[in-house]
Amino acid sequence: MMLAGLFGAGLLGWPGSKMLADLDQEQLRRSMRQAYGQAGLTAVEEWLALLNRLQQQPVNIQLGAVNDFFNLRVGWRDDIDIWNQKDYWATPLETLARGKGDCEDYTIGKYATLRQLNVAEEKLRLIYVKAWLGRGQGAQAHMVLGYYHTPGSEPLILDNIIPNITRGGERTDLEPLFSFNGSGLWAQGSSQSRADPLERLSRWRSVIERMQQHGFLRGR
Amino acid sequence: MSLIKQLWLIILGLLILAFSGSLFISVTSSHDYIERSIRLKNADNTNALALTMSQLPKDGVTLELLASAQFDTGHYRLIELRDTQGAVITRHQAETGIENVPKWFVELIDFNVPPGKAKIQDGWQQFATLTLEGQHGFAYRTLWRSTLALTGWFVLAGGISLALAWWLVRRIRLPLRAVIDQAQNIGQRRFTTAQEPRTQELRELVQAMNRLSTVVGDQLGKEGQQLESLRRQLQHDAVTDTLQRSTFLDRLKEHLGSQDYRANGMLILLRVVDLAEYNQRFGHAVTDQHLRELADTLTELAAEYGNGMVGRLNGQDFAVLLPGANDLDNMRDRLYQSLDALSDTAGDAGVTFALQAAGALISYGPDDSQPLLFSALDNALADAEMRGERTSLSVVTQHQNALFNGQEAWRDALQESMSQGVQLTSRPVIDETRQLVHMEAQPELFLSGEWRHAGIFMPWLTRLNITTQFELDMVDAALAEIARNGLPVSIHLSTASIYDARFVLELRERLLANQEASRKLWLEVPESLATREMDNLRSFCRAQHSRGCHIGLKHVGTDVRRIAELRDVGLDYLKIEAGLISHLKDNDRLKEVLRGIASLCHSEGLLVVAEGATDSAHAQALFELGFDGVAGPGVKRHPDGHHIIED
Numbered sequence: 001m002m003l004a005g006l007f008g009a010g011l012l013g014w015p016g017s018k019m020l021a022d023l024d025q026e027q028l029r030r031s032m033r034q035a036y037g038q039a040g041l042t043a044v045e046e047w048l049a050l051l052n053r054l055q056q057q058p059v060n061i062q063l064g065a066v067n068d069f070f071n072l073r074v075g076w077r078d079d080i081d082i083w084n085q086k087d088y089w090a091t092p093l094e095t096l097a098r099g100k101g102d103c104e105d106y107t108i109g110k111y112a113t114l115r116q117l118n119v120a121e122e123k124l125r126l127i128y129v130k131a132w133l134g135r136g137q138g139a140q141a142h143m144v145l146g147y148y149h150t151p152g153s154e155p156l157i158l159d160n161i162i163p164n165i166t167r168g169g170e171r172t173d174l175e176p177l178f179s180f181n182g183s184g185l186w187a188q189g190s191s192q193s194r195a196d197p198l199e200r201l202s203r204w205r206s207v208i209e210r211m212q213q214h215g216f217l218r219g220r
Numbered sequence: 221m222s223l224i225k226q227l228w229l230i231i232l233g234l235l236i237l238a239f240s241g242s243l244f245i246s247v248t249s250s251h252d253y254i255e256r257s258i259r260l261k262n263a264d265n266t267n268a269l270a271l272t273m274s275q276l277p278k279d280g281v282t283l284e285l286l287a288s289a290q291f292d293t294g295h296y297r298l299i300e301l302r303d304t305q306g307a308v309i310t311r312h313q314a315e316t317g318i319e320n321v322p323k324w325f326v327e328l329i330d331f332n333v334p335p336g337k338a339k340i341q342d343g344w345q346q347f348a349t350l351t352l353e354g355q356h357g358f359a360y361r362t363l364w365r366s367t368l369a370l371t372g373w374f375v376l377a378g379g380i381s382l383a384l385a386w387w388l389v390r391r392i393r394l395p396l397r398a399v400i401d402q403a404q405n406i407g408q409r410r411f412t413t414a415q416e417p418r419t420q421e422l423r424e425l426v427q428a429m430n431r432l433s434t435v436v437g438d439q440l441g442k443e444g445q446q447l448e449s450l451r452r453q454l455q456h457d458a459v460t461d462t463l464q465r466s467t468f469l470d471r472l473k474e475h476l477g478s479q480d481y482r483a484n485g486m487l488i489l490l491r492v493v494d495l496a497e498y499n500q501r502f503g504h505a506v507t508d509q510h511l512r513e514l515a516d517t518l519t520e521l522a523a524e525y526g527n528g529m530v531g532r533l534n535g536q537d538f539a540v541l542l543p544g545a546n547d548l549d550n551m552r553d554r555l556y557q558s559l560d561a562l563s564d565t566a567g568d569a570g571v572t573f574a575l576q577a578a579g580a581l582i583s584y585g586p587d588d589s590q591p592l593l594f595s596a597l598d599n600a601l602a603d604a605e606m607r608g609e610r611t612s613l614s615v616v617t618q619h620q621n622a623l624f625n626g627q628e629a630w631r632d633a634l635q636e637s638m639s640q641g642v643q644l645t646s647r648p649v650i651d652e653t654r655q656l657v658h659m660e661a662q663p664e665l666f667l668s669g670e671w672r673h674a675g676i677f678m679p680w681l682t683r684l685n686i687t688t689q690f691e692l693d694m695v696d697a698a699l700a701e702i703a704r705n706g707l708p709v710s711i712h713l714s715t716a717s718i719y720d721a722r723f724v725l726e727l728r729e730r731l732l733a734n735q736e737a738s739r740k741l742w743l744e745v746p747e748s749l750a751t752r753e754m755d756n757l758r759s760f761c762r763a764q765h766s767r768g769c770h771i772g773l774k775h776v777g778t779d780v781r782r783i784a785e786l787r788d789v790g791l792d793y794l795k796i797e798a799g800l801i802s803h804l805k806d807n808d809r810l811k812e813v814l815r816g817i818a819s820l821c822h823s824e825g826l827l828v829v830a831e832g833a834t835d836s837a838h839a840q841a842l843f844e845l846g847f848d849g850v851a852g853p854g855v856k857r858h859p860d861g862h863h864i865i866e867d
């Protein structure tokens with residue numbers, strides 16, 4: 001299920017990290033209220049408060065806080081139950097507003113939030129993993145967010161199954177298969193998206209578009 | 221800038237714009253599409269290969285094999301694997317593969333495709349970065365080819381469009397040209413009507429101008445008719461509409477004194493013997509009616525001879541002048557037939573024509589005097605009358621003191637003298653300011669030791685059928701004369717020549733060969749051409765006019781109405797015959813007619829010249845009536861170049 005998103009995901013990327021300046025807060029509030037009512041508005045306010053709180057914090061605090069924020073506020077459900085789509089990638093605020101999401105939704109939410117907090121893109125990777133849930137339940141496709149302090153180092157894993165941040169090596173229940181991040185989707189030095197029809201097919205593109213609509217990115 | 225040029229510029233501009241626009245759009249959209257496809261391919265292949273590598277053992281041989289297996293398919297320019305420190309693990313690179321594409325095109329297109337990059341994972345750790353660049357040299361070639369093909373198609377389409385445009389422009393230009401010609405014609409007082417073109421705006425314009433032409437034409441026609449009726453009142457006999465005695469005799473005198481074709485011909489005198497008894501028997505009305513029928517018959521006969529005219533000398537006597545006619549016996553028979561035919565029809569009053577007529581025919585030549593001619597005719601008429609038949613005609617045979625005896629002698633003499641050349645003697649036609657209009661040239665041939673005027677040899681030229689040859693020689697002489705002294709020269713052409721297609725053709729060639737002199741050549745044709753052969757005259761004018769020469773009618777005076785019809789013929793001037801302008805003094809009604817003629821001519825853009833101005837007072841009177849030029853015995857040119865009119 002998760003592998004289906006792979007080739008699209010290869011193109012994904014994240015706009016230049018310009019922090020809160022890129023957020024159109026009014027637009028965010030408006031669109032979320034429109035879509036999810038009071039719950040949406042609350043989610044936005046909480047999320048913005050988180051960003052404000054964490055802005056000047058060291059990265060390990062940011063990682064922990066973001067991980068906890070999403071793990072606490074979002075309950076795990078399969079996409080098909082929430083969105084009536086098999087593999088729907090929600091934006092962080094959609095996830096927060098619903099309070100429900102599957103593993104990709106957690107991972108994307110954390111990734112997007114950390115990028116908003118100016119964490120370097122090359123340090124963050126979304127990792128497809130095989131998760132052993134134990135006791136004969138077999139393996140399941142899963143996604144976690146990895147934080148690489150250096151390209152060669154062992155990553156810190158932000159996951160929703162085990163809510164604490166651990167080093168990759170400690171997670172014997174997870175078997176990493178492949179990882180990616182947003183680099184390559186955006187042209188060098190350009191904040192303009194390469195808007196073309198083929199790329200819109202990508203799940204990431206669709207997430208980003210929706211984020212733009214919601215007001216994540218100003219003046220696009 | 222001309223309209224046509226602007227049209228062409230617009231068409232060319234549009235074509236170039238369409239071509240360059242389509243080419244630009246096509247190239248840029250292909251460029252974008254290709255660039256995107258390559259980028260997607262780079263990303264996809266990188267990810268697929270990185271994914272595969274992530275799942276395999278990370279030893280050098282396996283990675284190298286995987287990379288080269290992928291690379292050897294040939295669709296890659298670069299496959300590179302670097303570890304997390306940036307050191308190269310394996311690297312395969314190929315040529316750019318841009319072939320058969322001009323360098324400038326490559327630089328212009330310059331695909332900007334970032335290489336595909338993906339991380340290879342080894343457990344939780346990143347193992348290496350895979351960089352992959354697809355081979356896109358082919359894309360340059362494809363784009364170059366399609367650009368060439370597109371250009372080719374555009375050249376083809378452009379060619380077809382230009383052909384269409386040419387056709388379209390021509391469709392506009394031709395009627396436009398016709399409209400311009402018509403406007404110019406109207407500007408020159410030639411009120412032609414033009415064919416209506418199919419283009420709507422032009423059609424409306426042409427319709428408007430045609431209406432203008434028609435209105436003006438009708439107007440002129442009315443004026444002409446009024447003038448003609450005035451002239452007839454003045455110069456014609458009220459009952460029979462033939463010339464009055466004095467007018468007829470004036471014209472006869474002019475013919476006898478002329479030095480051209482009119483100096484030879486035939487004179488007929490016809491007397492109604494029983495006029496008094498007829499009057500008594502049938503009354504005035506019937507008599508006048510029958511006199512009219514007789515006069516009409518004679519007029520018909522005169523018209524047949526082109527420049528002939530009929531006059532009523534007194535109540536009983538009619539005279540017919542037929543310049544150029546020479547076969548007396550034949551004419552006598554014709555006259556018998558015509559008069560007999562009259563008797564066969566019942567007149568309007570129910571009374572059959574029964575006038576008893578006696579007549580005499582005589583030939584006249586250049587040296588004959590009018591009194592002698594008439595006394596000879598009177599004698600012959602008395603003979604005819606004696607015979608007492610209802611119609612009796614006598615032919616006066618008189619001794620011809622000819623230069624040569626018989627056709628052969630004349631032919632030889634004429635051929636010989638023509639081979640020596642035609643000599644022109646000229647007299648000036650001048651305008652009111654004493655400036656020369658042109659020199660009126662008379663041809664002369666050297667015959668029997670002397671230069672002889674055309675009146676002497678013209679009948680023989682006609683008889684021997686060598687008039688056209690002679691007149692071509694005359695044209696040559698005139699052109700040579702113009703070339704020599706630069707003065708404009710007029711010459712007179714005969715009707716026979718103008719009917720002769722070969723003559724017209726050769727005349728054209730001569731005018732073409734002497735374009736400079738042609739502009740100073742004034743060609744004159746007989747008035748009868750305008751009365752009888754308007755179409756012929758029109759085509760002659762059209763054929764010669766473009767060469768720059770002037771064309772005019774000579775000896776105009778028998779029918780003024782015709783002047784109104786000359787408006788679209790293309791003539792430049794008229795010469796009014798001396799008979800019409802003589803006895804001008806104290807004759808206010810004649811002055812009125814002449815003033816009318818001059819203004820009618822002017823409104824048609826014709827110059828009007830009077831022949832036979834006798835003295836300076838006469839000339840001055842003519843100028844005051846509106847004449848543009850005068851010629852006559854009193855008009856002289858001094859060798860130093862100035863002109864006078866003798867008192």
